[in-house]
Amino acid sequence: MILEMRNINKDYPMGRSKVHVLKNVNLNVREGEYIAIMGPSGSGKTTLMNLIGCLDVPTSGSYVLSGQEIAACNDNQLAEIRNKKIGFVFQSFHLLPKMNALDNVALPLLFGNVRKSERRARAAEALKTVGLEERMTFFPDQLSGGQCQRVAIARAIVGKPTLLLADEPTGALDSSSGKQVMELFEQLHEKGSTILMITHDANIAKHAKTVYHIFDGVLSGGDSGSE
Template identity: 50%
Template sequence: MIKMTDVSKVYTIGSESLYALNHANLQIEDGEFVSIVGPSGSGKSTLMNIIGCLDVADSGEYILDGQAIESYSERELARIRNRKIGFIFQNFNLLGRLSALENVELPLVYQNVRGKDRRARAQEALARVGLTDRLDHRPSELSGGQQQRVAIARAMVTRPALILADEPTGNLDHRTGLEIMALFHEMHAAGNTIVLITHDGDVAGQAKRSIHILDGCVTEREVHV
C-alpha cells in the first residue's frame, strides 16, 4: 500500500521557494490501477519520483508497504527500487549499445541473478510483450512501440509488485499507444499495482481511478466505472 500524508517538496530559486508538491495526500491500495493526471509543471513527475523512491520529500510522511520511507538509507532505497518497483519512462531509457535482451537482463544483473537464469527470465518477459523475434535487436533497430515494449519487459523482469509509468504513450502514435495500454491492463490483471502518470485524459480514463494534481496539490479523485 502507498500512503502519503501532507507530503511537500520545495525548491529554492534565489530568495523564492517553489512548491513542486504542496501538502499532498493520497492512498493507493495493493492491486489498484491508478492514473495521476495533471498538466506540465503540475507536480506529477515529482510525485512519481517520491513514490518510486527516486527522491524524498522535504516534509510529510510516505508509507510504502507499512514502512516509513524516511527511515531508509540510500542503500535500502536502492534495494527497494530494484526489487519492488518497475519503472517505465516516456523516452524508454534503453541503453543503445545493448540488445533488447541485454537491456531487459540489466536489472537482474544488479540482483546478482546468474547468467542462465537471467537470460531465461529476460526471454520470458520479452515473450510476454510479443518480442521473441527481436531479442538481438538494438534500440536503434526497433520502432518506438517496440522500444516501449522492451522497457515494459525490463520493468516486469524483476517481478515487482508496483509498476510506475511516466507518460508511457507520450511518444507513440494512437494505435501503438492503445497496444501499450493493453499491456498495462494485462499486468493489472496479473496482480500488479499500476500507477500511471499522464496529462492525457483518454489514457487516464483507462485506469480504474484517477488522482488529479495541479500546482503541487492533489485536487480531486475520480473513480471510473
C-alpha cells in the same frame, strides 16, 4: 496497502527562498489497483513521480512503501528499494543502445544479484509477456518506438516489482503503438500488477480504473474511472 502517503510536501530551494511544489498530498494505493494521476504541465507530476519512485525524498510528511518508511532513507537504501520494488516506464524508453532487447530486460536482475542463466530465462519470459519473443536479439535502433516501449515494460516487470510506475508511457508514440501499450497495461492489471501512471492526456488516463487529478501541487480525486 502497498503505498501510503500522508501530508507530503516538497519544496525546492530557489536562491534564498524556496518553491513549494507539492502541498499536503495524501495517496493510498492498494495491491492490484490501476491508477492514473492526471495534470497539466508544471502541476507537480514529475516531482510526485520522483517521490513515489524513491528517486527523491519529501520535505515533510510520511511515505510508507510496503511497510517501510521512505522519508528517512539514505541514497543507498533508496537505490535498493527502487531496484527491488519499483518498475519504471519512461516516455523516452531509456534503453541502452548497445545492448540487445534480452540484455536490456535482464539488466535490473544483474543489480539484483541473480545468476546469469536465470537472468536470461526471466528476461526471455518477460519479453514473451510483451509479445516480443521474436525480437530478443534486436538492438533498440532495430525496433520501432512501440517495440522499444514494450522492451522497457518487459524490463520494468522482470523483477516482479511491487509497483509499476509509468511517466507519460505513450507520450512519444503514435496512436496505434500507444494503444498497444495501453492494452499491455490492461493485461498486466488483469494478471494482478499494481500500476500507477502519470499523464497529461485524458484519453490515456481513462484506461486506468481510478483517476486522480493534480493541479498546482494539490492532489484530488480518486474517483473510479472506467469501472
